[in-house]
Amino acid sequence: xxxxxxxLLAMVLDFVYRPLLVPxxxxxxxxxxxxSHDSARLHIRYxxxxxLELRFKVLGFDQDIGExxxxxxxxxxxxxxxxxWESAGEFDPPTNAxxxxxxxxxxxxxxxxxxLVELHSRQPTLHAESVLLGSVEFKxxxxxxxxxxxxxxxxxCIKPNxxxxxxxxxxxxxxxxxxxxxxxxxxxMFMGDFIxxxxxxxxxxxxxxxxxxxxxxxxxxxxxxxLRKVPMLHVYDDHEIKxxxxxxDHMPMGNAMxxxxxxxxxxxxxxxxxxxxxxxxxxxxIAFYAWDTRRxxxxxxxxxxxxxxxxxxGHDQKRHFFQWLNEVNHTAAVKFVVSxxxxxSGWSSTDASQDTWRGYPTERAEILALTKDVPNLFFLSGxxxxxxxxxxxxxxxxxxxxxxxxxxxxxxxxxxxxxxGEKTLHYRRPGHxxxxxxxxxxxxxPFIPRVxxxxxxxxxxxxxxxxxxxxxxxxxxN
Numbered sequence: 001x002x003x004x005x006x007x008l009l010a011m012v013l014d015f016v017y018r019p020l021l022v023p024x025x026x027x028x029x030x031x032x033x034x035x036s037h038d039s040a041r042l043h044i045r046y047x048x049x050x051x052l053e054l055r056f057k058v059l060g061f062d063q064d065i066g067e068x069x070x071x072x073x074x075x076x077x078x079x080x081x082x083x084x085w086e087s088a089g090e091f092d093p094p095t096n097a098x099x100x101x102x103x104x105x106x107x108x109x110x111x112x113x114x115x116l117v118e119l120h121s122r123q124p125t126l127h128a129e130s131v132l133l134g135s136v137e138f139k140x141x142x143x144x145x146x147x148x149x150x151x152x153x154x155x156x157c158i159k160p161n162x163x164x165x166x167x168x169x170x171x172x173x174x175x176x177x178x179x180x181x182x183x184x185x186x187x188x189m190f191m192g193d194f195i196x197x198x199x200x201x202x203x204x205x206x207x208x209x210x211x212x213x214x215x216x217x218x219x220x221x222x223x224x225x226x227l228r229k230v231p232m233l234h235v236y237d238d239h240e241i242k243x244x245x246x247x248x249d250h251m252p253m254g255n256a257m258x259x260x261x262x263x264x265x266x267x268x269x270x271x272x273x274x275x276x277x278x279x280x281x282x283x284x285x286i287a288f289y290a291w292d293t294r295r296x297x298x299x300x301x302x303x304x305x306x307x308x309x310x311x312x313x314g315h316d317q318k319r320h321f322f323q324w325l326n327e328v329n330h331t332a333a334v335k336f337v338v339s340x341x342x343x344x345s346g347w348s349s350t351d352a353s354q355d356t357w358r359g360y361p362t363e364r365a366e367i368l369a370l371t372k373d374v375p376n377l378f379f380l381s382g383x384x385x386x387x388x389x390x391x392x393x394x395x396x397x398x399x400x401x402x403x404x405x406x407x408x409x410x411x412x413x414x415x416x417x418x419x420x421g422e423k424t425l426h427y428r429r430p431g432h433x434x435x436x437x438x439x440x441x442x443x444x445x446p447f448i449p450r451v452x453x454x455x456x457x458x459x460x461x462x463x464x465x466x467x468x469x470x471x472x473x474x475x476x477x478n
Contacts, residue, residue, distance in 0.1 A: 011166060015161065015164050016201050018161075019213055019215075019216050022216075024215035024218070025215075026047060027215050028047070029044060029045035029218050030042070030119045030135075031267075032136050033233070033267025034281065035141060036140065037144060038108060039106060039107045039108075039109055040106045040109060040138055040140065041104070041105050041267050042106065042117065044094065045100050045102075046093050046094060047100040048093065048121065049123060050121045050122055052120065053087060053119075053120045053130065054089070054104070055085050055117070055120060057086065057115070058113060060113070062142075088106055091104065098262050103266040103267050111143045112141070112142045114137065115140070117137075119135070120133060121133055137229070141283045142283070145282075145285050145331060147443040147446045148283065148284030148285065149439075149441050150186050150284070150439075151437065151439050151440075152185060152437070152440075153436065154191060155174070155190065155434065156381075157192070157239075157404060158175070158217065158404050159172075159196055159406050160219075160405075163432060169220075170220060172217065172222050173433055174403070174405030174434075175220070175225075177433050178435060179225055179226050179229075180463065182226055185229075186231075187232075187233060190233065191339075191383075192236055192238075192239075192240070192382055192383060193340075193382070193406075194214070194236070194240060194264060195240055197210055197239055199239065207255040209255075210256050213259075214262075214264070218263070233267075234264040234267075234268055235292065236257075236277065236340065237293070237382070237383060240260050244351070246294070246297050246355075247299060272320070273316070273320065277292040278320070280324050285332050286335075286440055286442060287324075287335045287336070288338065291313060291321070291338060291340070293312050296313055297312045300359070305361055310359070310360050310362065329375075333376060334377075335376060335378070336378050336379075338380050340381065341356040341381060342357065342381040342398060343364060343368075344358075344392065344422060345416075345420045346419060347414060347415055348414055348419075368396070375477045376451070377396050378451065380398070384400065386402070386429045387434050388427045389424075389426045389453065391423040397472060399436055399453050401435055403433075404435050405432065407432065408430060415429070428455065428467070428468070430459055431457040433456075433459075434457045437456065438453050439454075447477070447478065448474045450471070453469070454468070455469075
């Protein structure tokens with residue numbers, strides 16, 4: 001019995017204190033971030049000395065992108081072998097000031113083109129003038145406003161090695177499942193809670209306390225494999241700071257954002273307004289807007305929304321979003337708005353009534369009053385460790401999907417269906433692994449797009465086949 005108790009204690013200590021015991025100081029990262037039609041942001045962590053160099057080559061390109069270049073078998077071994085390498089130049093390695101991270105970019109790329117990129121250390125060895133540190137592949141987006149097809153994953157909330165497994169190499173089990181579908185994913189949109197700074201223990205407020213947790217995620221084998229194959233974009237939520245964060249720029253927000261930007265923020269699409277985390281981008285004629293739902297929200301202690309003054313987005317972000325909405329209404333066939341917390345009122349616990357859009361009804365109604373007139377606009381969210389697909393009172397559909405790899409509440413739920421003018425399309429509580437994949441087709445019929453959402457959970461078909469599929473009814477947009 002004593003040995004059993006000691007073994008259980010060792011497991012608890014391993015799960016709680018692993019970020020301190022195995023801090024990952026020697027971790028190397030090389031992954032693609034945002035990839036546009038003519039550039040690619042590349043996220044690097046390299047804690048060693050020596051100049052770095054990026055080398056890249058074309059693996060193949062779509063046959064018709066307006067320049068008349070056609071290749072019968074662009075991915076053939078002969079083509080890859082004969083394509084010359086190009087150097088993007090040498091640069092100094094990152095320093096301890098940024099936890100040895102940096103984000104750089106390849107520019108002047110060709111639309112709809114597959115590239116292979118290698119990261120080399122120029123520190124000579126006895127056997128070579130440089131050392132290969134890693135390689136990534138990606139495909140650039142199609143030209144702006146062009147009809148296209150896009151397949152991307154969505155989800156939020158991960159904790160390495162949950163449920164706990166006795167191992168020397170903790171993994172992110174949801175990422176392992178997503179790898180089964182990664183060959184044809186163009187993007188993964190991660191919608192917050194990439195780390196849990198306060199669970200199971202809050203280690204402190206320094207930037208290093210937060211950095212250790214990001215390194216824990218990036219050390220996991222499935223993280224390394226998935227993020228090398230598929231560009232991942234991010235928004236942050238409360239657990240990147242502290243549970244249910246609503247204190248704007250008060251400490252520890254500053255240090256939490258230092259670590260977030262070093263690991264997840266800077267590889268995102270660059271924001272139009274400096275020093276902000278909300279951003280927008282396009283993929284052909286598909287448009288995205290990613291909200292920052294934490295930094296600008298009013299505090300709960302300021303009172304309820306009885307006077308209509310409560311805000312989650314803040315004045316400047318909301319104005320910028322409304323401007324974007326007006327522009328893409330005329331230029332994008334499909335629009336996606338990313339929110340770390342759900343808009344549906346279905347989650348009605350005390351926590352949800354404060355932390356989600358349910359606690360900001362006036363601003364939510366203001367937004368939905370505009371989006372109801374925008375065709376083919378969808379909301380994407382996470383946060384609740386459950387899944388719901390809901391037609392909102394505006395007629396827009398929201399897909400709220402989580403957790404990718406975290407706890408859920410198998411016996412107790414608080415989701416209310418079909419309330420406040422909403423129509424619940426699907427709801428699922430069980431599953432430590434839940435994520436969505438969206439297939440968007442604006443090419444087959446340029447006037448009426450197709451949008452299909454598929455829910456995956458390892459509880460159904462081991463995550464190899466969808467547990468639920470919804471095909472949205474697209475409408476004419478232009």
